[in-house]
Amino acid sequence: MTEARMFDNTPRQGEIIKTRYRKITTPLPHPDTLGVLAALKAWEPVSMSGQPPIVWDRAQGFQVYDAAGNCWIDFSSGVLVANCGHNPPELKAALIDQIENGVIFSYCFPNRPRAELVTKLVKLAGGRIDRCFLLTTGGEAVENAIKLARTWGKATGGNSKRVIVSFEGAFHGRTLGAQLAGGIPALKDWIGMENTGFVTVPFPDEATGKNVHFADFLAALASRNIAEADVCGVIMESYQGGTGRFYPQPFMQELRRWADAHDALYIADEVQAGFGRTGRMFTFQHYDVEPDMICCGKGLSGGLPISAVLGNSRFMSLYKPGEMTSTHSGHPLCARAALTSLQLIEEKRLVENSRNMGLLLHEFLKKLRESNTGIISAVNGRGLLAAILFRRPTGEPDGEITMRVVDYCVRHGVMLYAPLGPGGGTVKINPPLVITEEPLREGLQVFADAVQASRILA
Numbered sequence: 001m002t003e004a005r006m007f008d009n010t011p012r013q014g015e016i017i018k019t020r021y022r023k024i025t026t027p028l029p030h031p032d033t034l035g036v037l038a039a040l041k042a043w044e045p046v047s048m049s050g051q052p053p054i055v056w057d058r059a060q061g062f063q064v065y066d067a068a069g070n071c072w073i074d075f076s077s078g079v080l081v082a083n084c085g086h087n088p089p090e091l092k093a094a095l096i097d098q099i100e101n102g103v104i105f106s107y108c109f110p111n112r113p114r115a116e117l118v119t120k121l122v123k124l125a126g127g128r129i130d131r132c133f134l135l136t137t138g139g140e141a142v143e144n145a146i147k148l149a150r151t152w153g154k155a156t157g158g159n160s161k162r163v164i165v166s167f168e169g170a171f172h173g174r175t176l177g178a179q180l181a182g183g184i185p186a187l188k189d190w191i192g193m194e195n196t197g198f199v200t201v202p203f204p205d206e207a208t209g210k211n212v213h214f215a216d217f218l219a220a221l222a223s224r225n226i227a228e229a230d231v232c233g234v235i236m237e238s239y240q241g242g243t244g245r246f247y248p249q250p251f252m253q254e255l256r257r258w259a260d261a262h263d264a265l266y267i268a269d270e271v272q273a274g275f276g277r278t279g280r281m282f283t284f285q286h287y288d289v290e291p292d293m294i295c296c297g298k299g300l301s302g303g304l305p306i307s308a309v310l311g312n313s314r315f316m317s318l319y320k321p322g323e324m325t326s327t328h329s330g331h332p333l334c335a336r337a338a339l340t341s342l343q344l345i346e347e348k349r350l351v352e353n354s355r356n357m358g359l360l361l362h363e364f365l366k367k368l369r370e371s372n373t374g375i376i377s378a379v380n381g382r383g384l385l386a387a388i389l390f391r392r393p394t395g396e397p398d399g400e401i402t403m404r405v406v407d408y409c410v411r412h413g414v415m416l417y418a419p420l421g422p423g424g425g426t427v428k429i430n431p432p433l434v435i436t437e438e439p440l441r442e443g444l445q446v447f448a449d450a451v452q453a454s455r456i457l458a
C-alpha cells in the first residue's frame with residue numbers, strides 16, 4: 001500500500017475571496033459540514049477519504065458550491081465527468097421528463113432512451129464500430145472489453161490466444177480484470193496470481209525517447225516470452241491518466257497494422273479521455289487510427305453512472321441472447337442523461353471550446369513551467385486536459401508540494417481533486433468543457449499563486 005497523504009479537516013479561516021467567479025468567506029471546511037465529514041470517517045473505508053474535505057452542495061456550469069455559499073471555479077469536472085458542465089438545465093429537464101413521463105428502470109426489457117443512445121454512440125464512433133453494450137461504470141466497461149477480447153481470442157486462436165497487453169503506468173479501474181490489465185504494480189499486489197495472461201510493456205515515452213519505436217513493443221513481448229500470435233488484445237488509455245502522456249502517432253499506426261496482422265483487438269480505453277476532453281470527440285482520433293473496441297464512461301453522461309463498450313459484431317455478438325447482460329444496462333435515466341449530454345456537447349460546440357480554451361491553458365502552463373523548471377518537470381495534455389508533474393531536485397515525484405498546491409487552490413476558490421500519478425507527483429487541471437476565457441484565466445492565476453506559495457513553504 002502507498003503512504004497516505006491526507007488533507008486537513010480542521011476548519012481554518014483563510015483569505016476572504018469575492019470575485020465574479022469565486023467566493024470564499026467562511027473557514028474551510030465549513031464548520032456546519034463537519035457532521036458529514038465525521039459520518040463518512042466513521043462508517044466508510046478510509047480509502048474513500050482522499051479528496052479535499054469540501055462537501056459539495058450544488059454545482060452549476062463550471063462552478064461548485066458548498067451549503068454556506070462558498071463558490072469554486074471547478075478545475076476537476078468531478079473527476080473528468082461534467083464535460084457538458086454541471087447540471088445544465090437541459091439535463092435537468094430531460095431527467096424530470098423521464099421521471100414524470102417515462103420509466104426509471106426496465107432491466108433488459110427494451111426502452112427508448114437505450115435504443116437512441118446505442119444508435120447515437122455507434123454513429124459517433126464510426127470506423128469499425130457497429131455495436132454498443134451499455135454498462136454502469138468505467139471499470140465494468142474495461143472488464144467487458146477484456147472478456148470479449150479473450151473470448152474472441154479463444155474462438156479464433158484456441159486456448160493459448162488469451163494474452164492481454166497493456167502499458168506500464170496504465171490505470172484501467174479497480175476491479176479484478178481492470179487491475180490485472182493495469183500497469184501500476186502496487187495496485188495489483190492484492191491479486192497474487194501468476195500466469196494470468198496479462199502482460200505489461202513499457203510506455204513509449206516521447207519525452208525521454210525511450211521505447212518509442214514499435215520494435216521496442218515487439219522486443220518487450222519477446223523478452224516476456226509472449227508469442228505475438230497469442231495476443232488477443234492490446235488495451236491502452238488514449239492518454240495515460242496518471243501523467244497525461246500521449247503515445248507517438250507512428251507507434252499507434254504501427255500498432256494498428258500489427259494488431260490487424262495478428263487478429264488482436266486494439267482496445268481504446270476512453271473512459272476519461274472521451275467526449276471532447278482533449279479537443280477531439282475521442283482522444284484516439286489524434287492518432288488517426290480506428291480502434292476495434294472503445295471503453296467509455298465518466299464524461300459520457302455529464303454525471304449519471306453509465307458506461308459503454310463499443311465494438312464490432314464479429315466479437316460483440318459471440319455471446320448469445322441473455323448471456324452478456326447487466327441489470328442496469330441501458331438504464332433509461334442514465335441513457336437520457338447521456339443523450340442530453342452528447343447533444344449539448346455537439347450543439348454548444350464543446351469539443352471546439354476544449355480545443356480553443358486548451359490552447360490558452362497550455363500556453364499559460366508552459367510559461368509557468370519555464371519559470372519553475374526546478375519543481376515542474378513537465379506539463380502534458382491537450383485541450384482541456386493538463387497534467388502538471390512536480391519533481392524534487394533529485395528527480396523523484398514530489399507528492400508533498402502537489403498536496404500544498406491543491407490545498408492552496410481549494411482554499412482560494414479553485415476546485416481540484418487530490419494529486420495522483422507516480423508518487424502523487426501529478427496535479428491535473430480539467431475543467432468542464434463549458435468554461436470560458438475569463439474564469440479559466442482567473443483559476444490559472446490562482447494555480448500559479450499556489451505554486452509560488454508552495455515553493456516558499458518548501
Ligand code: PMP
Nearest residue numbers: 137138139172173237241271272
Ligand atoms: N479507465 C480509465 C482510463 C479511468 O481513468 C478510470 C477511472 N479513473 C476507469 C477506467 C475506471 O472507471 P470507474 O471508476 O468508473 O470504474
